[in-house]
Amino acid sequence: MDVRTASREELLALKEELTARYEECCAKNLKLDMSRGKPGADQLNLSEGILTALSKNEDAIFEGTDLRNYGGLDGIPACKALFAEVLGLKPENILIGGNASLTMMYDNIMRLWVFGDCNGNTPWSKLDKVKFLCPVPGYDRHFAICQQLGIEMINIPMHDDGPDMDMIEKLVSEDASIKGIWCVPKYSNPTGAVYSDEVVRRFAALKPAAADFKIMWDNAYCVHHLTDDKIQIPNIFELAKEYGNEDMIFQFASTSKITYPGAGVACLSASVKNIAWVKNILKVQAIGPDKLNQARHVVFFKNAAGIAAHMEKHRAILAPKFQMVLDMLEKNLGGTGAGSWLSPKGGYFISFDSFPGCASRIYELCKNAGVVITDAGATYPYGKDPEDKNLRIAPSYPPVEELKAAMEVFCVCAHLAAVEKLLG
């Protein structure tokens, strides 16, 4: 029964039924978490070999360099080469960081904020107004960086093939206070959308009014496939060369969801000119990131093929979890009109659009039944989802049976919230 076309009587009966089921859920005293895109313990166990990849003093002398000592501001050559191969770039375009690409993104925005870009443009902190474009729904930690600095965020609708490029092209060409955009081009957080070839090309070809417009290209899920359709997107740097736009792009990646979120290696990639700009500022902030951990990753994976093989093992664990969530949604909410969702081919999330105006209520209902999901609104700048409908489901962390229990609760809550809303 589609709630949108049901009679008031039907809705009242349905409410009674769903309320009873919800109370049953609550009685189970569940404590389940689908809130963050955390790998499960079985996924983390896949990287056990990394712990002993370097086990003796001699192992720390790597390609002639004692990695235990100072130095290596931009990373060890072998680790740069590894990321370069994965990303289709040259090592000269790579700068290795510490445990988190988030920190590399934040620090990069800070450099632009305090010092200005590689072409000597005015530091953003000295401007009256700085704006950023934010495809929505998107990643809350991107938005938090802008919010902390008082950068005004403008929502850009996401489509299946990427953000609304007509809107982006128009806005950036007209408003020089728009200084950048956050992008997750592949298996986007949270919708799973993959930017089409055309979208990537249009990004590479942008003609912003701001000379210091920057694309923050967070390629967090570059090798994180969930199906046999291992989607490749164009190399934006190659395309940008055609338009003289290489300095406009900063790309980020990490091994957080390849090896360990708590002990991985992050990477910034950019034009040679931008890498030099970063290093010139970074040399005052740092001496060099953890080099042993870089070498552990190199020894463990050897090359991009090693990473790809490892990601197949992740997929074998993750794909059934995603399937479970999708099956539960279809079984419990299919045809009810109480929500819609996408089936991603990679990444870490399933994006759920509830009946409009119900996301906060679903979050509350779930929470009270012991199921934590990502905050309603989190996928929007300032935590404000204008339609209060998007929720991000993170299937990776709970074991599959817990996930099933959590999704049972979620579906009851989503259904009930829609009925409540319609009953007014």
Added chain:
Amino acid sequence: MDVRTASREELLALKEELTARYEECCAKNLKLDMSRGKPGADQLNLSEGILTALSKNEDAIFEGTDLRNYGGLDGIPACKALFAEVLGLKPENILIGGNASLTMMYDNIMRLWVFGDCNGNTPWSKLDKVKFLCPVPGYDRHFAICQQLGIEMINIPMHDDGPDMDMIEKLVSEDASIKGIWCVPKYSNPTGAVYSDEVVRRFAALKPAAADFKIMWDNAYCVHHLTDDKIQIPNIFELAKEYGNEDMIFQFASTSKITYPGAGVACLSASVKNIAWVKNILKVQAIGPDKLNQARHVVFFKNAAGIAAHMEKHRAILAPKFQMVLDMLEKNLGGTGAGSWLSPKGGYFISFDSFPGCASRIYELCKNAGVVITDAGATYPYGKDPEDKNLRIAPSYPPVEELKAAMEVFCVCAHLAAVEKLLG
């Protein structure tokens, strides 16, 4: 013979002799480096056990937390407890970072620069003028942070018991644009000076005109003793409590010269209010530093006594190197008037004051003979030593025989430079 009282004829003869010896040095085609305070390979080998401190999946579940996953913004409890014990503080005063305390210092200055301090004072970037006090000679990387931000640096003379407190008290009480000071309170870089109890108390009791004056207390060598006289300095936080000055102090430490400079753990310590202030900003920049490496350190050391025992092994390697440098200086330059030096009880450096106006020349002479020492001027803000006399000798890295060869060259160069200067 003291060059300062020698006749012109004596100096000319000495010059001839020293020039001949210098040319012999050059003919050896040496390639020796005493430029940075890098531990030697034998020191790094002491920490081999840390490589396998965590070797199985189960090891990563530490005190109930899976350290491989996300989280732990301020560090794992056991690592906070370890640093707290070493520093005589509570875990609530500790925030763990990544590989380098330098980055924690830089980021802390950046927070003050962009956001203002914990009491809501104006961000320093919005002020017309910001000044910092810099005890000299001091650490070049501290000065580089100020220079990058355009913070004006004011030289403060260092004495045997710390910087000139009369001058500091006067300056900070009169000038509200003076926002901070860099301190290495124990086994100072480069003089080895240890702040006396009175100096530490006077710091704790400062009454700056600036409400947001901050002491950057870089306790880099807190456990790095070279003699049986294991000097302890007062806990500045305890003293500061008496004066209501707890929020004025940020202390930094790391395991860079305990385990590995290239894969250590850093630590910021501060008042509870300041820790909350840091975390509130940091939560947007980071998810958490490498937790596995924190646990490796905890497993390897267990407690402060474990660190102290480990530092004895470092001392056994380092003390003979320092002694070699001091012996060579005494043997070759004692009584010549061509320079003076201090005998540190800890730390990583021997500070050498040449005959005035000779430091740059000594650097050049050494370099041309294949011996690299820290740049002349590096121990002063802007790289400008007003008397061009201070040089920093770093005895730790070269094997002791190489160190002897390098010091032979150094002494000839220092002697020759003084003679040249006197001959005009």
